[in-house]
Amino acid sequence: MNRPAHSGSVLCIVVCFASCLLVWENAAGQEPYSPESLLGFVHHLYKNQEYYRAFVELERLEVYWPGYLEPGRMHVARMNLLMKGKRYNDVLKEKMDMTPFSCADAIFHFDALLNLQTSRTMTGFTGETVGYCKDFFGPFFWKRKFLSAVMRGDEKEASDMFSESVFPKALAGEKEKFLGIMERADWQRENMRDPYVALFAGVFPGLGYYYGGNKPTGVLAFIVISAFSSLAIAAFRTDNAPIGIVLGSATGFFYGGSILGGFLTAKRYNEQAEKNFLLNAIEDADLETDRDFIFEKYGLPR
DSSP: OHHHHHHHHHHHHHHHHHHHHHHHHHHHHSOTTSHHHHHHHHHHHHHTTOHHHHHHHHHHHHHHSTTSSOHHHHHHHHHHHHHHTTOHHHHHHOOOOSTTHHHHHHHHHHHHHHHHTOTHHHHSOOSTTHHHHHHHHHHHHHHHHHHHHHHHTOHHHHHHTTSTTTSOGGGGGGHHHHHHHHHHHHHHHHTOOOHHHHHHHTTSTTHHHHHHTOHHHHHHHHHHHHHHHHHHHHHHHTTOHHHHHHHHHHHHHHHHHHHHHHHHHHHHHHHHHHHHHHHHHHHHHTHHHHHHHHHHHHSOOO
């Protein structure tokens, strides 16, 4: 009667041993630092928008398994991860002369400059590279050349880019969107504040702030300066010269600050308006989708 129980125990031990052996074999076959594992981890981090960690793991892959990824694919992947991580200055350090990756260079570099909002962006993108990149990158180049013309205020060049011979057919459904960008750029230029006009307007207390786009501060400056000047005059008229001197000094301080403040307010207004325009233009032009498309085609393999 005990024999069947004993046989069952032996069978159970054999099954458990076989299961453990199978698990060990599977674990042994999944090396944590194999190129496949590292690449899969990079994809996982990228999907979770952990771009800095993904970049670090990509560097680890190159160190542990040099040459596992083609240099061009590694280059595009690095640039895309740096862009996603907003490390724009590092993007500008990346360079490869081999086609088609040099085409990707031009696009990523322009976008980095655009996000840095540097004046180099205005002259940093020309059509010289389009010749051998236009087959795949043509619409991407058109967008950036158009934005470059708009930022320079070159209305003629921007308008000419909508001619039938120049405008990419692939963007036919988005034409109105780019026309809208040009219209907003015109509106922005017409509504910029001249800092020197604000400086001279500040002769009237608070008017410089008001012209520069900060109306509440302009009203407050007018009230404060008017109040202090009135009190100073009253102090002198009532033979309270020491108090009059203090109040008069305060009036002069606030008055001078109001004049300079109007000038600086106008400059800040223009800078913020330009920043907002750029952010909206980048979003409307959908530049990130272009980079994602390049990454999918020339970046990390699946």
